[in-house]
Amino acid sequence: LLFLLGIEQRSSELGLLQAIGMTPRSVRGLYLWEGLILVVLGAGAGTLLAVAYAAFMMYGLRTWWIGAIGTKFLTLSVQPVSLIVGAVISIVVAGIVVVWALRRTQHFSAKQLLQGRMSDDSLSGHKPLGSIGRLLGMLPIVLALTLAAITLLGLVPKQEAFGGFSWRIVAFFLVGTFMLWGGLSSLSLLLQSEFFGGVVGRGWYAETMLALRNASRNRRRSVLSTNLLAMAAFVIMAVAAGQQNPTQQRPEPRSGNGGFTLVAESNLPILYDLNTDEGRAKVGLSSQNPDVEQSLQDVWIAPFRVRSGENASCLNLYQTQLPTVLGVPNDVLDKLIEEQRFTFADTPSDAPWELLREELPEGRIPVLGDMNTLMYSMHAGIGGTVDVPLMEDTAGGTLEIKGMFANSVFQGVLVMSEENFLKLFPTRAGFRYFLIDCDPENSQAVTTLLEQHLGDSGFDAEPVADRLADFLAVQNTYLSTFQTLGGLGLLLGTFGLATVMLRNVLERRGELALLRAVGLRPASVGRIVLWEHALLLLWGLATGTIAALVAMGPHLLSSGADVPWGSLWMLMGLVIFFGMLTALFAVRAAVRIPILSTLRGE
Template identity: 25%
Template sequence: MLRTAIRNLLSHKLRLLLSGLAVVLGVAFISGTMTFTDTLHRTFTGLFEDAAADVNVEPASAFGAGMTGTGIDSALSSVPADLVEEVGAVDGVAAAEGYVEAEGVYVLDAGGDVADTGGAPGIGISWPGDDALSAVTLADGRAPASAGEVALDSATAEELGHRVGDKITVLTTGPRVEAELVGTFRFGEDGGLAGASMTAFDPATAQSLLLEDGRFTGISVAAEDGVTHAELADRIEAVVGDDYDVATRAEQAADQAAALEDQLSFIDTFLLVFAGVALFVGSFIILNTFSMLVAQRTRELALLRALGAGRRQITASVLVEALVLGLLGSTAGLVTGFGLAQGLKALFGQLGVTLDGGLVLSAGTVTWSYVVGVGITLLAAYLPARRAAKVAPVAAMRADLVRTARPLLVRTVVGTVLAATGLAALAAGSLGDGVGGLVGLGALALLVGVITLSPVLAVPFIRLVGAVLPRLAGRTGHLARENALRNPRRTAATSSALMVGLALVTGFSIIGASARASIDELVDDVLEADYVVSTSVGQPFTAAVAEELAQVDGVASVTQERYGTARFDGEESFFVAYEPDALADALEVTFVDGAVEGLAGEGLLVSDETAETQGLAVGDQVEFLVQNGESRELRVGGVFEDNSALGPYLVSMDTYSATGGAPLDRYVYVGVEDGVDASAVEAGIEDVVATYPVVELKDIEGFKDEQRGSIDQMLMLINALLALSVLIAVLGVVNTLVLSVIERTRELGLLRALGMSRRQVRRLVRLESVVISVYGAALGLGLGGVLGLALTRFLRSQGLTVTAVPGGQLALFLVLGAVIGVVAAAFPARRAGRLNVLDAIATD
């Protein structure tokens, strides 16, 4: 039996290739993702270990920084210079040195533009004096030694076209610095900075520019030989006490790598989701293929049964075919996945994140690839294998194989129940306050229900849509429609891959369009100011911008906005700080209780939602604890209507500064006086902004564009990956059509003998393909529409207040469905057109 199975596979290489491709793609995503993640982990852990000192001392955080890496934590904390000496005196310390490290330092190129870091921070550091403690290595020139000198990481220097000896301009969070570039350096062993730029000053200059004279960000410690890092850390801890965190090299590396991987984890999630989609969609293709193979081989299977093969042997022979296919597909998938990981690595390299060394292929990756690839293939082939075993031996003797169409009643009932349950759960989950679990389960039930119902729905749909075909293409069109209707299960299974892909694209499009419309509405409703100034990537910038803007003639108001994280009565949250007088000039805040004046001094404004969940009301006292350990008792002075332009907590600028908040703005809102020449004022504002290349000036439309930009970017990414699922869908259609053409060889031969031209035969196959594809697309649009609307409704509390349906785009998807049909039919149609008439009609 094994030999029969393998012969069967080999005799149909094309079929093998087509149905195997789905497995290959799915497994490729899984193995690629896992390989890339492993590589990322090894590289970053290695990189951070290179860059870390043996032991590091930093001011302790009052609480675990749950939002590390978001750049939102801007509370300043530092260590005094005398602590460096204390640490240096600890037994086993070879060297101890204070260092300064701060964000918001940008270098300008010769034209006065800031280097594009692609969202990565511009970092300023103090040049380390002790080689043993140095994470940087001079590449060219020398170290900066005085106030007029800086060194630059070599990648940034090269990008900006600066050479040693050039006079360069550096923007800091404080003053603008003109200095001579005296050296370039590499960071860590590999020079990898993940796209960030790094500027080094001599320690004293770094302190005064970036921090405060006589203070450091932290202390790097080198251990003497024979003293373990952990041992040394314990001794230092005993000296410095609880106010400081002491971390060994390994701990630092693990922490930093974890934080970075956390940020990059969305890539893994994305890829794994698409691995899931690919395999889900692919399983339909496999199921379809094996169903058709079994149907075509009915007589052969019956002969085997008549010759004494048991049912179990027949099932086994089909499953062995599936097993071989699964093994081959998984192997190819593993290889492809390795290539995918290589591609991702290259892509990251392009973005400035250099991952050195080879890819890491772990045993786990290999195991999972085979388990999933083979498992899915066997699972999908199981039903057809069971059906194969049910072939009666007498079928071998029958001249004509009458394929009885199995009734669709059970399907109709089960599918309807599932779909209705799903719809009900979706409605219940998304209306009102929204229940995430219900929405998820409802979406799943609806999806499975629609897939179950698909063969039932296909008949009326194709009758209806196909009604135009005879008019378009005469008898050829009529035949194409009838062919698509021949086996509704096959039509449904073929189109299901496309349906799932397009349902996802449609759903995301609706959510995306709604998010865009919501942003527009929100900006129109809430933004009171005329202009917004911020960096393009949300990095903090110097308060000097706001000060200068206030001096411009015709400017009525300037409102600064700063971010931070703190614990409010023990609950960690993001907060925003404003000058109480200026808040209303920038943003419209609707109060449920209290007023904007309640923000003044040690006042606090909370959103109605926060007030509800935290049980707060006007007059309540809230303990406000910042990461550096500073705390205040704040009094709730107002409760405002929640909207996504405002944070959950608003504190006053006084509180922010008094608790050590960095004097860096995230956004500055500018209002223009009424009745003045707007263009003159705008010119004045532009002049100020032009002197700070880090920041950009946006009018209301520009601000909307910027806000929408991130959504567009995300949608692009999602759609690019979804395009892959559509690709798999195309493979599915190709696969079915090729098998259909083979199955209908004699019929096509008859048509050719009766005078149908090659072109008409090709059109016949193409039209059938288009009908099937359009059916899949239409069903996908419907399903995606329902899911998209439900999710948009569910996300209302997240700011999706407007529901928008991108009609033009959805119509385009439908057209895309038809195009996919044409593309998928290209190869099978050619094959059908080339059929030799004699071979086709030859009686056996």
């Protein structure tokens, strides 16, 4: 954008070089080398700033966000290859923009370049849009409304699409994307429409209409500036809306908590079935005790066998080889299948829990694992294998990943059937991992009762929501860092818009001087410039924000959404404040234009 503005500002130089005999190709080549030199210097400076920003983020992870990382032993690792690749990509992308900006000059004669006529209106003024142009401009809005209607009418299937996202979530995101596209195309249509034939009236209405007409004078530049703001706002709002807080989510079978309220672990195995009166009596939970009877009424405890391994959750920064393995008993597995507990990601089965009973060739054992554990801690996916070495407590074998949970309480572990568990780990007796389905209002009483009677076994229970919150703290922290980077981009876009506005004022100094000459007060001229800037700024922010909120609609309506609205609106407020503050430079330039000398120059 800045290079394009620079070329337009120096168009008279290009025209002069052509007028004295240089070919247009030679002139473009001269400016191309100049642009590439600036691009290389900018890429070098940007690379150094990127390293500094990364170091700043590392400091933040060791201090402000240490609760999510859990260690202070985190240092910046700078890989020269990564820096070179990033710099080269930046140079290539910026180089393409430079070439595109210079190619625009070939459509202008030397006379036009000498006169500085390279803006949109210099070619043939406003061209009325044809019916095809209007239809293409309205296409994204039509697509957004159509897809939204189809989704709200329930015609979109609820099945998983990919990565743990349902088709409904994908549809909403597409609606938001189309709305972003439609909002920007609507601005382009508005600025190119015949609505700006002339301005009749007085006061703020006339000033506003003049501001709109000025914005349409160089439509491409105005739309490009608004695009930058809208896309930055979209990214910031979408990233912020993705934050989750499981403590606000109620137990639901088709969710990461699987409908369970509590999760518990014990140091020593518990050998009895805590769902029967006989098993409870063995550990002192007699049904004759009214407190026990009342607290454990309608409580289902799902036990799992455990073979301890490495921590493979997001709380562990290191790659793991063999995580903790859980064995789910047949009766528990039947109930999990029947009630369709938990959500799965990229799992090719309508009944994912059934995959644990599948017979695999070469004696491989089917397992399920959390998507975050498999992809980021173990660098594996569906179809991947995990070797279990022959050890004192295991017969050894190979595990094959058949499915992935989506943001579940099983993060950090692998789950297999009890039958396969006993074949692989024959010496492991009893149960040490428990998921407890109970009324959330009764969870504290259940926790106290079980910890009191099973304290000798080291029984410790906590809300599933708290366990999930610990896991998601890392994800939310990363989203916060991306939001910070997006905010920086939004501020840069704001200053870019201010640069565009200042350039527009300098280009139109003759027009503004004429307005002063025919009687408009300096304050009126300043307000016209300010309204134009405010239109583009607010249109971009509103388009990106609304589109992002629609795209993230399903998540925002869920009980686990935890959007930092306060910081978001504060950021948007700061952007508007600094945007209008920087606009004052353009206003100041507009009201200080000398009338006589400027009109003589015209």
